[in-house]
Amino acid sequence: MTNFEEKTVHTKPIFEGKVINMQVDDVTLPNGKTSKREIVKHPGxxxxxxxxxxxxxxxxxxxxxxxxxxxxxxxxxxxxxxxxxxxxxxxxxxxxxxxxxxxxxxxxxxxxxxxxxxxxxxxxxxxxxxxxxxxxxxxxxxxxxxxxxxxxxxxxxxxxxxxxxxxxxxxxxxxxxxxxx
Missing domain, CATH: 3.90.79.10 (Nucleoside Triphosphate Pyrophosphohydrolase)
Incomplete structure (x- = not known):
């Protein structure tokens, strides 16, 4: 079974609001390379x-x-x-x-x-x-x-x-x- 998990190396908060927060995560990909993920955090x-x-x-x-x-x-x-x-x-x-x-x-x-x-x-x-x-x-x-x-x-x-x-x-x-x- 392939592991698709991306490991977070660093998280940079960008914005904290009334409804959402935003962050940019630096991640290590399954193939060992790195990338950035722009993420919206929401309480549900x-x-x-x-x-x-x-x-x-x-x-x-x-x-x-x-x-x-x-x-x-x-x-x-x-x-x-x-x-x-x-x-x-x-x-x-x-x-x-x-x-x-x-x-x-x-x-x-x-x-x-x-x-x-x-x-x-x-x-x-x-x-x-x-x-x-x-x-x-x-x-x-x-x-x-x-x-x-x-x-x-x-x-x-x-x-x-x-x-x-x-x-x-x-x-x-x-x-x-x-x-x-």
Whole structure:
């Protein structure tokens, strides 16, 4: 079996931000040569597939500055320091949609961009939503519009690239194969 591991020789921090940190690692490659790796460090995130009683999926529509466009996405957010993914999922569900749930089902986890980032995304689903009378406020720099779509409507938005992010496309594919319930 081939060993593909790269040994870190030196790490140079480049940037420390609110959401990400960046670094450049000098590494020794499996063939003994050296190279540099630009790495984005991220604490991880959670996404939730919220399904209503009438089999509609709740999405949030929001502007994404890095893309300079508005996307339709499932609710999601960053893990806070020491926070369990299930706690993040419930917090983000309430902040972004005004709903909570007592039945949160873990679907899977995946790396979002393993070529340059260590972010892991935990995906959950719920089909037992309860409206919160006074939901937690969203982040002050976050603006979203709620949308409830059928699975077929969501698939159409994927084709039109209004749904154009991996976590949401994965969620739609999951629902198509596993069902809404």
């Amino acid at each position: 995130a959670v996404a939730i597939i919220p399904v209503t009683k009438d089999n509609k999926i709740i999405f949030v529509k929001q502007y994404r500055k890095p893309l300079e466009k508005t996307l339709v996405e499932i609710p999601a957010g960053k893990l806070e320091q020491g926070e369990a993914p299930e706690v993040t999922a419930l917090r983000e569900l309430e902040e972004e949609t005004g709903y909570t749930t007592s039945q949160l089902t873990y679907v899977t986890s995946f790396y979002t961009s393993p070529g340059f980032a260590d972010e892991i995304m935990y995906l959950y689903k719920t089909s037992s939503l309860e409206k919160v009378e006074q939901p937690k406020a969203m982040d002050e720099d976050e603006f979203v519009e709620l949308m409830e779509l059928s699975l077929e409507e969501a698939e159409k938005l994927v084709a039109e690239q209004e749904i154009h992010d991996a976590k949401t496309a994965y969620a739609i594919l999951y629902l198509k194969h596993k069902g809404l319930k």
